[in-house]
Amino acid sequence: MSPRDLKPEQFSGYPPEARKLVTNYIAALHRLPLSFLPSLLRECIEYDYKFPVERKALERELANLNSLSAEQLQQWLKDFAEIHLSAALDNFDWINAPAQFVEQLSSYLWTTHQLDAFRAAAIAYADRLHAAVPPEPPSAPRLGITVVGQGVTSYDEPLFRKLRAHGAYYSQVNPENGLRVLLEAVAVRAKAYPAPYAHWYVDGGKQAECDAALTTVSYAALEPARTALLGKMHAEIDRPGMGPEALRTRLAQLRPADLAFSSGDEVLDRFRIKMLTEGSGTQIFSTTFAQWTAREALRRAQPLTLLVRFAPRQRQKPMNELLAATLEPAELDPVGSLVDADMAAYYNWLNQQRLPGTNQSSFLVWFEGHAQALVIGPATPRATSSASATDLSQLLSALA
Amino acid sequence: MSSQFSATHQELASQLAWSRREFLRTGAAMALGSTLLQNPVALAGISTKKRKIVVITFGGGARDQETFAPEGQENIPHLMRELIPQSTFFTQVVNRGILGHYVATASLATGVYETINNFASLPPEHPTVFEYFRKDLKRPSTDAWVVAPSNGFNRIGESNNRAYGPGLGASVILPKHLLTAAMSGRATDYEHLLRDNYETPLFAPDLGGNEFQLRQLEMMLKLSVDDFKAHALTLSSPDELSVYIARRLMRQLAPSLLWITMHDIDIAHAGAYSLYIDGIRRTDRLCAEMWKAIQSEPEYAGNTTLFILPDFGRDSDDDSGGNGFQHHRTGDALSRTTWMMALGPGIREGVVYDRPMESTDLVPTLGSVLGFSPSLAQGKPIAELL
DSSP, rough: GHHHHHHHGGTTOOOHHHHHHHHHTHHHHHHHHTTTTHHHHHHHHOOOOOOOHHHHHHHHHHHHHHSOOOOOHHHHEEEEEESSSHHHHHTSSSTTTTHHHHHHHHHHHHTTTOHHHHHHHHHEEEEEEEHHHHHOOOOOOOEEEEETTTTTOOOOOOOOHHTTEEEEEEEEEOTHHHHHHHHHHHHHHHHOOOTTTTTTESSSOOOOOOOOSSSEEEEEHHHHHHHHHHHHHHHHHHHHTTTTHHHHHHHHHHHHHTTTTOOOOOHHHHHHHHHTTTSSSSTTOOOHHHHHHHIIIIIOOOEEEEEEOOOEEEOOOOOOHHTTTTTOOOOOOOHHHHHHHHHHHHHHHHHHSSSGGGOHHHEEEETSSSSOOEEOOSSTTTTEEEESOEOOOOOOHHHO | OOGGGSEEEEEEEEHHHOOOOOOOHHHOOOOOOOGGGOOOOTTTTTTTGGGGGEEOOOOOOOOGTTTTSGGGGGGHIIIIIIGGGGGGEEEEOOOOOOHHHHHHHHHHHSOOOSSOOOOOOOOOSSSSSHHHHHHTTTOOOEEEEESSGGGGGGGTTTOOOTTTTTTTTTTTEEEHHHHHHHHTTOSSSSSHSSSSTTTTTTTOOOSSSOOOOOOHHHHHOOOOOHHHHHHHHHSSSSHHHHHHHHHHHHHHTTOOOEEOOOOOGGGGGGGGHHHHHHHHHHHHHHHHHHHHHHHHSTTTTTTTEEEESSSSSOOTOOOOOGGGGGGGOOOOHHHEEEEEEEETTOSSSSSEOOOEEGGGGGGHHHHHTTTTTHHHOSSSOOOOOO
């Protein structure tokens, strides 16, 4: 089926707000090439469960496409139009299963050596969109905080190596009540700049007590859902004909209710479950879970404040231990987790820097319970280090 | 996707190559190959019949910043200090095919960018280097072997090409598959280890093809099942088991063409950076062990060329479409651009070449070294090694 033949009633399977959205813009959808449209529909079909910033960005993108003349649209999307699709893709139910279409399209692009062309087309489109509809600046400067190294008693290797060139390293930070200081700072920001899903606290272990205004995700709180998910995964792979792609599709279709998970906030519950169903390794390693959750929170919700605290993940047993089949419970690997989290802190900063308002954004990473921290901010000198005594309150004040 | 990263693949690949070359020149005292004449004495004096080749894929994909970039060198001390100074090093090996480990390894082995399903148990569509080698040179089945990491690689030994195919390929040993058989009936928690496709860790394709059987351990490798199990219990990773089996093969059968695919590094898909780094360090050590084994085995010493190359890289930190080291899904320049080193008699030592070449050039080069004609391969022989 061709996009030009789309009719409003074909979106009857979409959630109500999403249905309304695509119906409003159906004239614009008629004009889009099939190599492009399902990627857009994949976002539209999730509209009801998107964060406010995502909703607004999608609405602005659709409005922009709607406003383009035929000639402009041809210029914007000509590279997509040149992508050759298979008959199977043409006949796919891309209206009701756009995510699965995109997955199939990706595979097809790889096998037909069109991935580079598609990638170039996507970059060119994103650049044009960025220029035509510049992202709105944040309502306040962003602050990212990453806490690493929980459970590590001593560590002699240098930390924050990838971040040092961008900020100031401190080696004499008073660690007393450090986590409490950071969580209170986040709570203060939540009160100063109130907005839905604007202030997050992600914990790779058990969530510490925090202000109710914060949006929270923790690995420990998702433990029952994680166990249920692993059970479902094992059941699925035993089904005849099941393969990796099919499993991924099944997992992506899981809803919070399928895993007996509900907090009353459907948007947030879907986000939390997606961290387990769409992340790779998030079901096994808490460090991966925390990093991926931070990435997705930044990409999707674009929070003004994000505090990510890493916790020790389970130790990966070497082969000889696995073969020995000991029945001991899984041990934790605090030092390996610190190395994971150190790299993840760099990724948290990189992902924050991809958001609007980069020039005003600040970042702090702290080795929990220890005296090492690093800060990056608009006024922070780069590639410097200080051995002067300080504490986290002072570092945060300097960033404010 | 951000505009600041919209430089062409070619530009980025060149930048990568430049950084490797500069580092190698300063850090490992290498000479730039373009300033030298081509090697006029490659393998001179060694009859084609006696020549042997070992190929190691530096498995699972590793990036520059964790290997050859200044900040990564601490992870590859053996490559840096022991192997690279003895090698000819190519800084810009580009893989233009599908970046899945099985299909990419199949592409390396056929010299054609294969398009088979990465997760299915399928043979390559084009003849493999093992088939060219055995058919053209009339070599027995014991002369070409593959040691591969997981069940998914069991069809890598021979293609479904009508002119070649069944009976003409390499024997494939899947050490972990052997472990499954050897440990059968025992209550262990190692199942996930045996299903080590890290991208889809719960799956193991059904086996088929010319894979090595457990009973052949004793017959061909002179290794009892009990000894095999006992040794496995001393090793920390599947790649260590692969190297153990490879060394056993070298000792007992001395194949002229031996291909070892490492895979530990691909644990990166689980997203734990420390485990990815552990994998790189282990692979670095195992490559050096293999080179030592080549030099210490009488059948190999002095007549063997070792090729080491990754199947591809991993995603860049700078590409917002990926998640850095974790995957190889964006198809960006960093994930496509890798390196290759060659060591052995007649190979010029301590030389760096930074001209672009493709991963499909490997098979034609092996053909030129061993004297067979990979007629359907798409790449070109690497002149600097001939």
